Amino acid sequence: MPPDPPAHRTGLSRRGLLKGGGAVAFAGVSLAALKLPFFATDGASQDPATCRATDLSASQKELIVSNWPAYIDPRKNPDSTFQQFQQQTGITVHYTDDVNDNSEFYAKVRNQLGSCQPVDRDMMVLTDWMAARMIGLGWIQPFDKKNVPNLQANLIDPLRNKQWDKDLDFHAPWQSGLTGIAYNASKTDAVGSFEELLTRSDLSGRVTLLSEMRDTMGFMLKVTGADPREFTDDEWGVAIDKLKESVQSGQIRAFTGNEYTQDLAAGNILACEAWSGDVIQLQFDNPDIKFVTPEEGLSLWSDNMLIPNLATHQANAEKWINYYYEPEVAAKLAAWVNYICPVKGAQQEMEKIDPSLVDNPLIFPDDETLSVTFDFMPLDDQQQIEYEGDWADVTGG
Known part of the structure; x- marks a missing residue:
């Protein structure tokens, strides 16, 4: 047994x-402040x-x-x-x-x-x-x-x-995660791309994006044809303008931390940009919450020991x-925190700890899933200042 x-x-x-700790709504205080x-x-x-x-x-x-x-x-x-x-x-x-x-x-x-x-x-x-x-x-x-x-x-x-x-x-990754799309299947049809979040009329006003700049702007760069791992100032400008259009049209309800989970489960929002670990937690109670690999790919990130x-x-x-x-230790940790385990061999050890998690693709994603992941280009000082300013203008003004 x-x-x-x-x-x-x-x-x-x-x-x-x-x-x-709260949503960054469009009538709120500017992040620049x-x-x-x-x-x-x-x-x-x-x-x-x-x-x-x-x-x-x-x-x-x-x-x-x-x-x-x-x-x-x-x-x-x-x-x-x-x-x-x-x-x-x-x-x-x-x-x-x-x-x-x-x-x-x-x-x-x-x-x-x-x-x-x-x-x-x-x-x-x-x-x-x-x-x-x-x-x-x-x-x-x-x-x-x-x-x-x-x-x-x-x-x-x-x-x-x-x-x-x-x-x-x-650096040594402690845990990793995926940023993609989640939707409530009991409230809306499947959502397959970030572009749909920005444009589908049946989702208007009931979409949230994440308030961490690199998560959201990585996808905006993808939507506008740029590579988040290596892009120019001009490509950034096109992507931030595209986001601004979606905000001004009323498509986007708010930029949030993980409080989107409550609204998604309640049906207040229909679809959103989401973190994989949050979705696992939601699915324990609500199997209608789906996590999707968007057509644009998935953002892969880590929190690192330094x-x-x-x-x-x-x-x-x-x-x-x-x-x-150690794979056994890593599996025990992953069974609790429910993010991507960065350690080879931990999936096999999970059989002994919690067999229900062995095939969970949000803890142990397969090669096909990982093949479409991307990360965000490191920024220098000047880029950091300019891009954060642009981001604050769109999300907080």
Whole structure:
């Protein structure tokens, strides 16, 4: 008899915990007024080789981790991955869920990291674009690769060869996800493309898009014939104008974090841009909620483990990374958080943990699904400022 499946996580997903916590409606406050950090900090770059601390891991069995809320199996459970790591290694982990938004977290640590001062953390978990930014600024320590053999051996192929860290020197995906389309099959016909979200008259006023710029604009670039992985300012301009047209026509109801899930389940919206982990949670209670691979493809993203400059327990952090890249551990974590597992072999281990999840394509997508995924081009300082300004004008004005 297979073991009892674990209780599934409820409540807000990691991707929904955005700054402000509410929908960005068109009559609301402009995002420009939030004064988001745009990384234009003179003298902020560092050399990680010269901005490092003595590693105290051998004498101090401790580790300080900053992660997103609701992004690990219950830590108080003696059989949890967290407790098992502590028992196996003798390392006491001080774990905080204080990463609620990439830009907000950046603002919290930028002055210290930009001036080679400690942030009192051994590990931070940040999304691709922010990980790329911090690595580019020299704020992240390279791994001692002999300490993370499981990362090198077991990371799934679609998450390798990132433009900003091709050789996995600085980052290790914690969990990954897909951005695509969801619709309520009890309320509307199937929706097969992002173009349909923007133009179908029967969906008018009952569509939401995501308030994270790279998620939505990656699809807008696709719709207008550009490549999100490499595009020009002119191509950006065409894509943002297309979005503006859809907003002004009344097609788009709002830009949201994951509160779209409530409206989608209730039928207040018919279709939306959606994160895969949210849809899994909805489907437990409502099988009419469907996740679709749009004709334009799927955005594939990761939240990544990073070791900041002046971390004092780097070897302990590397033990944590190596542990979570064991397939059995990775499967146990994925069974709880319900996002894409980045570890080869975890799908086979899931048979022992929760057989109902083994063939879930939103946790273990097949090669065909992964073949149509894309990510978003890293932006320099000037692009970041200009594009965020354009985005705020459309979504907040």
